[in-house]
Amino acid sequence: MGDNPLLCNVGQCRRPIGDRAWVTRCLHVFCSDHGMAHFGSENAAQVACPACNEINVKETDVVHCDLNPHDMILFGLPPQKAIRMAVKSLKLWWYQMEQEREFGAARYEKLNKKISEVKSAYERVLNQLEMKLQSEIDGNNKYRHRHKCIKHMFISIGDFLLSFFGTFSVSPL
Ligand SMILES: [Zn+2]
Numbered sequence: 001m002g003d004n005p006l007l008c009n010v011g012q013c014r015r016p017i018g019d020r021a022w023v024t025r026c027l028h029v030f031c032s033d034h035g036m037a038h039f040g041s042e043n044a045a046q047v048a049c050p051a052c053n054e055i056n057v058k059e060t061d062v063v064h065c066d067l068n069p070h071d072m073i074l075f076g077l078p079p080q081k082a083i084r085m086a087v088k089s090l091k092l093w094w095y096q097m098e099q100e101r102e103f104g105a106a107r108y109e110k111l112n113k114k115i116s117e118v119k120s121a122y123e124r125v126l127n128q129l130e131m132k133l134q135s136e137i138d139g140n141n142k143y144r145h146r147h148k149c150i151k152h153m154f155i156s157i158g159d160f161l162l163s164f165f166g167t168f169s170v171s172p173l
């Protein structure tokens with residue numbers, strides 16, 4: 001497969017291209033399966049690019065190329081033609097890398113949005129829990145306070161009864 005980082009431009013595919021790519025004049029690249037499916041049939045002379053819908057003439061605008069060609073492939077070509085070919089190739093690369101960068105940025109943005117959504121949901125739940133906990137503590141405090149009052153009341157009644165009956169109990173039988 002080599003170290004070629006190009007990915008199939010069919011959105012759901014994005015498979016590493018490997019050694020052979022289908023390339024269009026509109027600067028899109030496709031894996032063997034998608035290239036064959038879209039450009040391989042003999043029927044139509046023109047085909048809409050599966051990535052951008054631009055019409056490509058199969059004969060002149062679509063190429064099924066070897067991405068690992070012999071390093072002497074440009075030998076013998078006039079320099080102007082070799083340079084023109086190199087410039088076109090660089091254009092495709094620049095476009096593909098730019099597209100990947102944008103795709104990465106969009107994915108990053110989506111991920112960031114998801115993270116902030118999860119974070120705010122988490123904060124909401126945490127707030128609710130905190131409020132619930134606080135109300136339980138308040139309720140508990142109120143209960144404890146009531147409990148304390150009742151206890152005091154009983155103690156005072158007890159004290160009163162004790163002192164009342166105490167006066168009797170200390171009296172000689
Ligand atoms: Zn594909």
Ligand SMILES: [Zn+2]
Nearest residue numbers: 026028049052
């Ligand atoms: Zn295209």
